[in-house]
């Protein structure tokens with residue numbers, strides 16, 4: 001499994017826009033709309049096939065340099081999540097796609113990258129679990145120490161995730177000079193988050209039961225919870241939430 005990360009400030013974060021191009025399919029030129037990817041010369045678009053060039057429900061990346069309307073495919077047909085990940089995967093590798101098709105075709109590095117990307121996709125499609133092309137983060141994180149209301153020199157009642165929540169609770173009582181809000185010294189254990197690069201659009205899912213507060217505790221206990229809640233273990237460091245497991249099925 002490849003682990004990579006786009007460089008900071010990559011142009012892949014520019015607002016996308018739709019662009020007309022003509023896809024060469026056999027002897028036909030099929031008019032299509034593709035979305036800009038932030039990588040000059042590469043578009044993201046629907047895959048078409050069959051005698052009527054109908055939408056296959058898969059997606060692909062298209063090479064269409066500035067100054068031409070003809071597009072040629074860069075990837076095979078891919079499920080949506082993989083095609084989106086392929087953009088990030090290519091953004092992290094330094095290749096100028098904004099060149100005429102003939103130049104890109106003759107560039108051995110472009111060919112190598114396409115072969116490598118295909119290999120990464122085949123490797124990601126495991127027998128028991130379809131994984132992302134790469135992972136964006138490790139899944140295990142220590143839970144932050146909680147906040148508590150203290151009365152005199154003893155903690156009173158529940159733990160709170162934020163100072164504000166504990167302070168708001170403390171204000172419900174009569175003003176009391178003995179009440180203070182303090183943070184615990186130690187983490188209460190581990191939390192688990194999804195490692196897929198596009199999970200939650202930048203805010204990945206946490207293992208939780210019915211609210212936004214991540215479950216925390218010992219790793220063994222969280223592992224058991226994760227299995228019950230349909231999370232999938234990809235490796236020691238990487239877990240996938242149920243949505244990302246589903247998104248990577250072919």
Ligand SMILES: [Zn+2]
Nearest residue numbers: 194199241244
């Ligand atoms: Zn996820």
